[in-house]
Amino acid sequence: MKISEVAKLMNARIVCGEHRLEEEIKHGFGSDLMSDVLRTEAEQLILITGLANLQTIRTAEMADIEFILFVRDKKATDEMVELAKENNLVVLETSNSMFKASGILFQAGLTPVF
Amino acid sequence: MQVKYQVEGGDFTSAGYASSQVKKLLKQLNVAPKVIKNVVVALYEAEVNIVAHAYRGVIEVELDPQKITLVLEDEGPGIPNIDLAMQEGFSTASPAVREMGFGAGMGLPNIKRNVDDMQLESQVDKGTRLTLIKFFNA
């Protein structure tokens, strides 16, 4: 699925990474626990999370995750956006809950990593 | 080649800075992406542990052709029972640490599974020293 399609399905705001919207992703992983996220191994994965702070961006950087969807209307701060841009990440924000976002994206074809 | 970083306890804004620098360094050296990820995930969990649980610390990175050695030494409360601390799910993290997305008690186990060698030594009321080794040809 293209990132642009994720953004559309989520009615998401594109915070940064507009130039990567045509890239394909395959997997989704939802968690607010960064140690969980650091255990994922898949590529082409979008992190779905309600934890919006600098450590979310750092965690994505370390785990080689390039796509983040913030749920529950969590907003990326300026500092987070700056760090995300530095790492060439795509960051989206949606008002959907974690459950709703995950359900819709699962149905649309994103697969879990375990 | 040797590099050093200072880490401040409680400073969640800078947590991950050292790990980020090491990641850039390993990329420049053309280390395999999988190995880089192993190293920086372990280092990041360890760096966050200093921020979350100690007062201040120093990270020493030593690079040689076959491996990277990371020594993280902190001044802090120390770990009274290392076997217990190594158990998945054990955590004494504060609510502030949990708000940052950590404190699930998975950090030390995560570190262990990402490196080839891990030595954890600690003295209560003094501090903790964690030594990690990762070989590049794994």
Ligand SMILES: Nc1ncnc2c1ncn2[C@@H]1O[C@H](COP(=O)(O)OP(=O)(O)O)[C@@H](O)[C@H]1O
């Ligand atoms: N550098 C450190 N100084 C003091 N205590 C530590 C340190 N690192 C780990 N610990 C102790 O070990 C526990 C487990 O660590 P860890 O597995 O990383 O889980 P978490 O950080 O999520 O609590 C911590 O909750 C803390 O009690």
Ligand SMILES: [Mg+2]
């Ligand atoms: Mg930890």
